[in-house]
Amino acid sequence: MRWLGGVETPVTAQHFLTYRNEQTSAADGTYWISRIPRPILILRDEADGLVPPFEPFMLLSAARAEGSLVPSIKYVLVPNHRPPSRERHQFADNTAALTDAVSAWLAEQDL
Numbered sequence: 001m002r003w004l005g006g007v008e009t010p011v012t013a014q015h016f017l018t019y020r021n022e023q024t025s026a027a028d029g030t031y032w033i034s035r036i037p038r039p040i041l042i043l044r045d046e047a048d049g050l051v052p053p054f055e056p057f058m059l060l061s062a063a064r065a066e067g068s069l070v071p072s073i074k075y076v077l078v079p080n081h082r083p084p085s086r087e088r089h090q091f092a093d094n095t096a097a098l099t100d101a102v103s104a105w106l107a108e109q110d111l
Contacts, residue, residue: 033059034068041105042075043098045091049084074108076101 033040040063042056056075063070078097080088091098 029055030058030062033063034065034070036063037069037071039109040070040073041102042073043078043091043101044075045078045080045088045094045098047080047082047084047088047094049086050089074105076105 042059044051044053044056056077060073060075062068063073078091078094078101080094080097082088082093085092088094
């Protein structure tokens with residue numbers, strides 16, 4: 001399986017089939033995100049071809065659930081009108097918009 005950056009990574013069928021399964025995956029972000037006791041910023045490039053558009057909303061929901069340690073969370077969809085691609089998962093051609101979004105969020109924080 002090609003992983004981030006195009007690196008070949010061996011993956012078992014079980015891992016592949018259960019990666020996003022909330023009941024079995026050790027990589028389940030919806031389980032771990034609620035245990036982060038810090039403000040969180042989730043950014044997604046609008047042309048991200050790797051992460052499905054629904055996933056940030058799953059993380060937002062988990063971070064806002066009762067008992068969560070997350071004091072605040074914000075989701076920003078960074079505009080990008082190019083076609084979706086894997087490279088855009090890394091904001092390859094959208095760094096200015098990424099920097100602007102992070103800078104605006106940091107300015108909102110009480111540091």
